[in-house]
Amino acid sequence: MLRTIGTAAGVVIGGGLLAACSGATARSPLGANTASASVPPSRGGRLRAAFAGSSGESTNVLQATGSAIDYVRARLIWDTIGEIDGSSTTWRLAESVEPNADATRWTVRVRDGVTFSNGRQLTAQDVLFSLRALASNPTTQSGVLGGLDPAKSTVRDAHTLELQLKGPDGFFDLVLAQSMFVFPDGTKDFAHAPGSGPFVLKSWTGGSSSLLVARKDYWGSAKGGPYLDEIELYSVSDAGARLNGVKAGQFDYAGGLTLATARAEEKNPALRILTAPKELWSDLSFTMNLGMAPFSKPEAVQALRLAIDRDAMVRSVTLGYGEVADDALGRHQTWYDTSLPPRAHDAEQARKLLSSAGLGGTNFSVRTSDYEYGTLESATAFVQQAHAAGMSVAVDKIPAADYYTDIKTLLRTPLQTNLYHAQPLPLQLSLYYGSKASYPFTGPSNATLDGLLTAMHAAVGDTKRASAVHDVQHYLYDHGGDAVFARIPPIAASTPAVHGIQPHGVFDYPCLRDAFLSS
Amino acid sequence: MRLARTARWLRRLGAAAGTLLAASVLVFAATTLAPGDAAAARLGGRAGPQQIAQLRHSLGLDQPAWVRYGHWLWHALHGDLGTSYASGRPVSALIAERAGNSLLLGATAAALLVPLAIGLGLWAGMRAGRAADRLVSTATLALVSMPEFVIGTLLVLLFAVGLGWLPSVSVPSAGHSVLTQPQILVLPVLTLLSVSLAQNVRLVRAGVIAANASDAARTARLGGVPEHRVVLRWVLPAAVVPAVPVLARYLAYLLGGTLVAETLFGYPGLAAALVDATAARDVPVVQGVTLLVAAVTVTLNLLADLLAAALNPAARSLS
Numbered sequence: 137m138l139r140t141i142g143t144a145a146g147v148v149i150g151g152g153l154l155a156a157c158s159g160a161t162a163r164s165p166l167g168a169n170t171a172s173a174s175v176p177p178s179r180g181g182r183l184r185a186a187f188a189g190s191s192g193e194s195t196n197v198l199q200a201t202g203s204a205i206d207y208v209r210a211r212l213i214w215d216t217i218g219e220i221d222g223s224s225t226t227w228r229l230a231e232s233v234e235p236n237a238d239a240t241r242w243t244v245r246v247r248d249g250v251t252f253s254n255g256r257q258l259t260a261q262d263v264l265f266s267l268r269a270l271a272s273n274p275t276t277q278s279g280v281l282g283g284l285d286p287a288k289s290t291v292r293d294a295h296t297l298e299l300q301l302k303g304p305d306g307f308f309d310l311v312l313a314q315s316m317f318v319f320p321d322g323t324k325d326f327a328h329a330p331g332s333g334p335f336v337l338k339s340w341t342g343g344s345s346s347l348l349v350a351r352k353d354y355w356g357s358a359k360g361g362p363y364l365d366e367i368e369l370y371s372v373s374d375a376g377a378r379l380n381g382v383k384a385g386q387f388d389y390a391g392g393l394t395l396a397t398a399r400a401e402e403k404n405p406a407l408r409i410l411t412a413p414k415e416l417w418s419d420l421s422f423t424m425n426l427g428m429a430p431f432s433k434p435e436a437v438q439a440l441r442l443a444i445d446r447d448a449m450v451r452s453v454t455l456g457y458g459e460v461a462d463d464a465l466g467r468h469q470t471w472y473d474t475s476l477p478p479r480a481h482d483a484e485q486a487r488k489l490l491s492s493a494g495l496g497g498t499n500f501s502v503r504t505s506d507y508e509y510g511t512l513e514s515a516t517a518f519v520q521q522a523h524a525a526g527m528s529v530a531v532d533k534i535p536a537a538d539y540y541t542d543i544k545t546l547l548r549t550p551l552q553t554n555l556y557h558a559q560p561l562p563l564q565l566s567l568y569y570g571s572k573a574s575y576p577f578t579g580p581s582n583a584t585l586d587g588l589l590t591a592m593h594a595a596v597g598d599t600k601r602a603s604a605v606h607d608v609q610h611y612l613y614d615h616g617g618d619a620v621f622a623r624i625p626p627i628a629a630s631t632p633a634v635h636g637i638q639p640h641g642v643f644d645y646p647c648l649r650d651a652f653l654s655s
Numbered sequence: 656m657r658l659a660r661t662a663r664w665l666r667r668l669g670a671a672a673g674t675l676l677a678a679s680v681l682v683f684a685a686t687t688l689a690p691g692d693a694a695a696a697r698l699g700g701r702a703g704p705q706q707i708a709q710l711r712h713s714l715g716l717d718q719p720a721w722v723r724y725g726h727w728l729w730h731a732l733h734g735d736l737g738t739s740y741a742s743g744r745p746v747s748a749l750i751a752e753r754a755g756n757s758l759l760l761g762a763t764a765a766a767l768l769v770p771l772a773i774g775l776g777l778w779a780g781m782r783a784g785r786a787a788d789r790l791v792s793t794a795t796l797a798l799v800s801m802p803e804f805v806i807g808t809l810l811v812l813l814f815a816v817g818l819g820w821l822p823s824v825s826v827p828s829a830g831h832s833v834l835t836q837p838q839i840l841v842l843p844v845l846t847l848l849s850v851s852l853a854q855n856v857r858l859v860r861a862g863v864i865a866a867n868a869s870d871a872a873r874t875a876r877l878g879g880v881p882e883h884r885v886v887l888r889w890v891l892p893a894a895v896v897p898a899v900p901v902l903a904r905y906l907a908y909l910l911g912g913t914l915v916a917e918t919l920f921g922y923p924g925l926a927a928a929l930v931d932a933t934a935a936r937d938v939p940v941v942q943g944v945t946l947l948v949a950a951v952t953v954t955l956n957l958l959a960d961l962l963a964a965a966l967n968p969a970a971r972s973l974s
Contacts, residue, residue, distance in 0.1 A: 191749060197740075199743070368828065374918055384811075384824075416952045541695045
């Protein structure tokens with residue numbers, strides 16, 4: 137959900153829209169000059185990048201997803217088993233990941249010739265130890281590793297790992313590409329675990345800045361980065377201050393900016409406004425709890441969906457930069473069912489549905505907060521739209537810090553806004569829907585939906601997997617409680633000299649491994 | 656007489672300690688009553704309910720609130736402020752680092768504030784109604800009516816983004832401290848000074864005008880006392896005494912962490928740590944920071960009263 141720093145990952149088309157991606161040719165939807173032709177990497181230099189952080193930052197690898205800057209730093213210090221690129225997996229420390237016939241057991245081949253920053257060889261034992269640590273400690277990764285049976289998983293030889301699952305999961309390869317950082321077997325001090333990644337941490341002051349130095353012996357340097365000598369990360373909470381830092385020449389890159397920034401700065405030649413490929417855009421939704429009145433009546437759900445003027449939402453809330461969504465998450469991922477029809481805007485039909493269900497004159501309240509751009513704005517915009525459908529909607533605004541932390545209320549609210557960060561659809565669907573969901577915002581599940589989700593996890597092979605995901609999406613399109621109405625692009629900015637920064641699944645906490653500065 | 660005075664100051668000290676204890680109870684109650692806790696703040700949204708419960712247990716958040724408070728108080732009285740729920744690092748280390756930064760920023764601003772406020776206030780007050788006074792009065796009125804963040808933003812746009820003379824973000828580079836990069840202090844200090852200086856100049860100026868027209872000053876002048884002695888002996892003390900408590904409050908504000916300046920410039924001070932900790936439901940850090948700020952405020956108020964008593968013989972003998 138929401139700010140999901142976590143292991144989150146979406147998908148990135150090769151090259152992508154990020155200016156910095158080598159070989160990017162696509163035009164940015166922002167109209168900014170983001171697509172330079174492929175720039176050959178140049179070596180050396182120091183990149184200064186600013187991200188949101190806090191005084192609660194940590195170098196602990198088990199807390200790496202705690203803040204944007206912790207995550208960006210961790211991605212440089214520890215390599216992962218694999219990453220998500222363009223809806224599919226790119227293996228890093230794994231060479232291959234294969235399921236058995238019913239996807240209850242997965243075999244991971246671990247890359248040869250990888251060393252930790254302390255010079256030790258990386259083996260399958262280290263990978264198993266890391267997975268066990270991530271699964272058994274309260275990490276964000278543990279949320280997706282629930283299907284792994286750490287005790288029954290074994291090391292077959294120095295470079296082969298057998299992962300036993302508690303039940304079939306044909307999508308466990310996507311799980312293994314969710315920021316599964318690898319550190320040495322036997323690590324006790326997780327705040328100082330030796331790294332497997334392209335950079336080592338030279339100095340760190342929590343909530344201020346850190347300096348990372350490139351490793352000369354990094355296994356991947358034959359095919360890519362590190363090109364830079366050093367990376368300096370600055371922790372700056374305020375998005376406006378991060379942007380000013382780039383404009384004043386203090387930083388080369390700033391992550392986590394606002395859409396308003398894009399509008400204000402898109403013509404600034406000294407600045408490059410960057411956004412993610414569309415699969416990594418966030419989904420905005422009005423989430424209805426089907427277990428609570430009035431949404432226990434299907435007419436109320438349908439009426440609300442029809443009452444939303446999605447084009448107007450894209451114009452006003454996303455400032456014209458976003459796009460319409462049609463009551464399904466994850467458009468542009470290869471898993472997305474493109475046969476889902478557009479949802480009409482029909483205020484009259486909405487009014488009829490409500491009165492036919494005896495709900496004419498019902499007062500609705502939408503719970504929201506300004507924890508991220510787009511949620512409060514959508515709720516406010518909807519008041520007017522709903523009025524046209526005869527619905528009276530009140531906005532219930534909650535302080536940002538209270539909104540996140542109050543999980544009980546989140547799961548017991550009839551109507552609320554949601555900003556779903558991009559994640560691979562099969563994982564996202566399991567996180568939010570069905571009786572095994574960790575965050576069932578739309579209320580209790582039923583046998584049909586659970587059956588479809590079970591079938592989805594049992595599917596093996598790309599064709600079967602895609603069609604099983606489509607089945608779940610169709611069900612949710614017709615009977616689900618999310619009215620997903622718009623997609624909103626995440627924004628970052630850099631100087632024109634910055635290249636090679638890629639999201640590899642997470643745009644807001646990008647991978648700086650292959651970054652370089654053109655002279 | 657002396658004994659009575661000692662008893663009075665001892666009572667004040669006791670009251671100060673009581674204030675700190677009450678503050679710690681109130682702050683603990685407020686953070687505990689706020690929705691959610693540190694475990695939900697850290698993992699909410701991704702990890703499942705079991706992992707959140709596991710973290711809650713390992714942080715001891717599943718114990719009753721009074722047990723947690725008692726535990727905290729017992730250790731705090733022994734000088735141990737515990738570890739941060741968010742980072743797992745000792746609270747005292749975070750506070751030492753952040754308080755050092757806040758102190759540096761606040762002390763720099765304060766060191767400029769006091770002489771400038773008194774000097775400008777005296778200068779303008781002695782020239783009441785003349786062009787110099789009108790200039791100072793208009794300028795301070797303009798500054799007083801502008802919120803800090805507006806002034807700070809204008810300063811950034813001018814000196815950092817526009818002219819490129821100064822950094823716009825006041826975060827020390829890796830391996831540096833604020834002391835080795837003093838240029839990052841300039842804009843935050845100017846921002847802090849703008850509002851507090853304007854307020855205090857106006858206060859001192861008003862006091863100077865009143866004292867200047869007082870019978871004492873007039874008599875002294877008629878008696879042939881040189882002007883500079885009149886100012887030093889009669890005008891300045893009479894003008895500064897009423898300003899001391901206000902100045903003390905500003906000093907407490909400057910030293911206790913200055914949220915607007917810290918947010919605007921990303922300066923790693925106490926106030927920013929407090930905001931982060933509140934959002935993260937990081938109770939030990941919230942408790943530690945608020946306790947320190949409360950202690951500084953109480954101490955400065957005590958000192959201000961002592962100073963006022965020392966400067967004003969009337970208050971000393973009457974009370």
